[in-house]
Amino acid sequence: MREVYLDVENSGFVLPEVLEAMKPYYYVRGYGNPAIPHKPGQEALEVFDMVSEKVLEALNSDDGNIIFTADDTESNNLAIIGYSLANRRKGKRIIVSSIEHQSVLFPAEWLSKEFGFEVVKILVDSEGFVKIDELEKSITKDTILVSIGLGNYEIGTIQDLKAISEVVKDRNPETVIHSDATSAFTWVPIDPDKLGIDMITISSHKILGPKGVSALFARKGVRLGRILHGAVSTQPLRPGVENIPALAGFGKAIEIALSNWNERIRKVKGLRDTLMERILGEIDYTLLNGPRGDKRLPNNLNISFLYVEGEALTIELSLRGIYVATGSACTMRELEPSHVLIAIGRKHEEAHGSILFSLHSRLSREDIEYVIKQLKEAVNRLREISAWKPGKEVIKPGEIYRGGKHGK
Amino acid sequence: MASRMPLRYSKKVIELFRNPVNMGPMEDADVVVVEGSPACGDMIAFYLKVRDNRIEKITFESYGCAANIAAASMLTMMTQGKTLEEAWRITWKELDEALGGLPKIKYHCSALAVGALKKAIRKYIEEHGIDAPWLPRKKVYEEEAVEEYYKEKEQLYQEILGSEKKTKESKKEE
Numbered sequence: 001m002r003e004v005y006l007d008v009e010n011s012g013f014v015l016p017e018v019l020e021a022m023k024p025y026y027y028v029r030g031y032g033n034p035a036i037p038h039k040p041g042q043e044a045l046e047v048f049d050m051v052s053e054k055v056l057e058a059l060n061s062d063d064g065n066i067i068f069t070a071d072d073t074e075s076n077n078l079a080i081i082g083y084s085l086a087n088r089r090k091g092k093r094i095i096v097s098s099i100e101h102q103s104v105l106f107p108a109e110w111l112s113k114e115f116g117f118e119v120v121k122i123l124v125d126s127e128g129f130v131k132i133d134e135l136e137k138s139i140t141k142d143t144i145l146v147s148i149g150l151g152n153y154e155i156g157t158i159q160d161l162k163a164i165s166e167v168v169k170d171r172n173p174e175t176v177i178h179s180d181a182t183s184a185f186t187w188v189p190i191d192p193d194k195l196g197i198d199m200i201t202i203s204s205h206k207i208l209g210p211k212g213v214s215a216l217f218a219r220k221g222v223r224l225g226r227i228l229h230g231a232v233s234t235q236p237l238r239p240g241v242e243n244i245p246a247l248a249g250f251g252k253a254i255e256i257a258l259s260n261w262n263e264r265i266r267k268v269k270g271l272r273d274t275l276m277e278r279i280l281g282e283i284d285y286t287l288l289n290g291p292r293g294d295k296r297l298p299n300n301l302n303i304s305f306l307y308v309e310g311e312a313l314t315i316e317l318s319l320r321g322i323y324v325a326t327g328s329a330c331t332m333r334e335l336e337p338s339h340v341l342i343a344i345g346r347k348h349e350e351a352h353g354s355i356l357f358s359l360h361s362r363l364s365r366e367d368i369e370y371v372i373k374q375l376k377e378a379v380n381r382l383r384e385i386s387a388w389k390p391g392k393e394v395i396k397p398g399e400i401y402r403g404g405k406h407g408k
Numbered sequence: 409m410a411s412r413m414p415l416r417y418s419k420k421v422i423e424l425f426r427n428p429v430n431m432g433p434m435e436d437a438d439v440v441v442v443e444g445s446p447a448c449g450d451m452i453a454f455y456l457k458v459r460d461n462r463i464e465k466i467t468f469e470s471y472g473c474a475a476n477i478a479a480a481s482m483l484t485m486m487t488q489g490k491t492l493e494e495a496w497r498i499t500w501k502e503l504d505e506a507l508g509g510l511p512k513i514k515y516h517c518s519a520l521a522v523g524a525l526k527k528a529i530r531k532y533i534e535e536h537g538i539d540a541p542w543l544p545r546k547k548v549y550e551e552e553a554v555e556e557y558y559k560e561k562e563q564l565y566q567e568i569l570g571s572e573k574k575t576k577e578s579k580k581e582e
Contacts, residue, residue: 349446
């Protein structure tokens with residue numbers, strides 16, 4: 001059976017070249033602690049320096065600080081908590097968008113609960129774009145931090161960060177702007193100077209690099225506090241031993257992504273567009289979540305399949321070798337559907353049937369053809385089973401139908 | 409705010425999800441019950457053909473996760489050919505066991521299925537004036553659970569749509 005992986009947004013496989021780049025650092029060289037001046041330590045330090053340079057190159061910056069962490073969640077926590085606590089004397093207002101990832105929203109909420117910060121969530125329009133006029137109104141003298149993701153991890157909306165930063169800095173030049181660019185990294189150019197932003201989160205495991213390594217870029221002069229405490233070695237802001245083999249892999253994954261930029265994006269965008277147009281054109285009762293065109297991440301597609309529940313569809317597709325994710329409540333700890341889909345105005349029953357397809361460079365036309373064919377069959381099968389059928393009004397909780405007339 | 413969670417489904421659940429038994433509507437059902445709603449993300453319909461107080465035939469439809477589909481299908485297998493009383497006595501826990509144990513967060517799927525079936529049986533007995541001394545006058549756990557579940561979901565829905573609904577209501581009052 002063909003296997004098609006369409007979930008790099010939640011993590012992914014590692015390219016063979018990346019794995020090869022990592023291997024020696026487990027047992028041949030550079031396996032020491034980079035803070036110790038022996039040869040295996042110094043070789044590790046070389047990797048650390050080299051990958052720092054690569055990240056700066058990828059972000060088109062030459063004077064930022066790079067802090068390597070264990071995951072994008074940690075980088076976002078360091079940005080939100082590390083900045084806010086170190087600068088709390090300047091003010092206590094933090095602004096985020098309502099469609100941020102949990103690793104941005106939860107630390108902000110934690111700061112509000114534990115330290116009395118005021119967290120303002122800016123609403124988005126039906127395509128997921130931050131309402132800039134609302135953002136403008138909410139910037140006060142007290143606002144120390146704004147965190148708005150560059151490309152949304154679920155519906156692919158690419159925010160106009162340049163316009164956002166202009167509005168923010170115009171109202172309060174002291175306000176620092178962080179952007180979780182984890183999903184956008186290697187899919188749209190990121191340049192902190194051009195965008196006017198101060199901190200950026202990027203990660204390895206979404207760009208076909210290994211798990212366990214992420215980076216936070218912080219402009220020089222942005223004062224951060226530690227969120228982890230222990231023996232400081234290579235990185236003053238982040239105690240602990242760096243994951244050097246994973247760093248080497250991250251560096252390789254960045255190198256590959258930079259070297260095939262145009263051709264990779266053209267190819268993936270083409271495959272994504274085919275998948276999108278054919279699903280919307282050939283499968284009934286489908287809704288596109290998020291924008292069309294250049295304002296959408298080229299590898300992101302999110303579609304709601306009505307009359308089908310997303311977890312069931314995810315499992316059904318998996319049994320057919322197709323691996324996707326859903327924003328349905330049924331895969332969630334609190335049994336609530338995705339807050340991103342609710343924020344753009346989707347009804348619960350629309351969010352429950354949502355499927356996130358996140359594409360990558362190693363897909364072929366044949367893979368996409370296979371997905372379309374299998375998807376049609378899978379949706380049809382589950383719609384046959386479904387108690388919620390097209391043309392039938394949404395049944396209110398507690399309503400009971402009697403007799404044999406149901407469903408006609 | 410939603411966070412994901414890992415789901416460990418038994419082989420039985422995946423097998424029934426793949427090949428559901430007794431699936432589809434029934435044209436000449438004596439009683440039909442629909443519980444849950446698309447907004448909840450879970451919705452089960454049961455169609456029962458009853459003869460001499462015995463469930464002669466039972467089919468289901470399910471909009472919901474794999475556990476929901478498997479639970480509904482398994483319950484039809486457990487009740488087909490049973491008397492109304494025997495079917496009534498099946499608890500959500502027994503259904504859960506038959507499914508090889510659902511993940512804790514999916515317990516409501518078996519409660520929803522059993523609650524829906526109990527509602528169908530109660531309705532049938534009331535409508536046909538059948539003497540059923542075994543039928544508790546008060547609602548049992550699963551019937552309550554189904555209703556509690558709605559309330560929770562409704563509340564959540566209200567909270568999210570809160571501002572919009574409030575303005576509509578205030579307009580009405582004016």
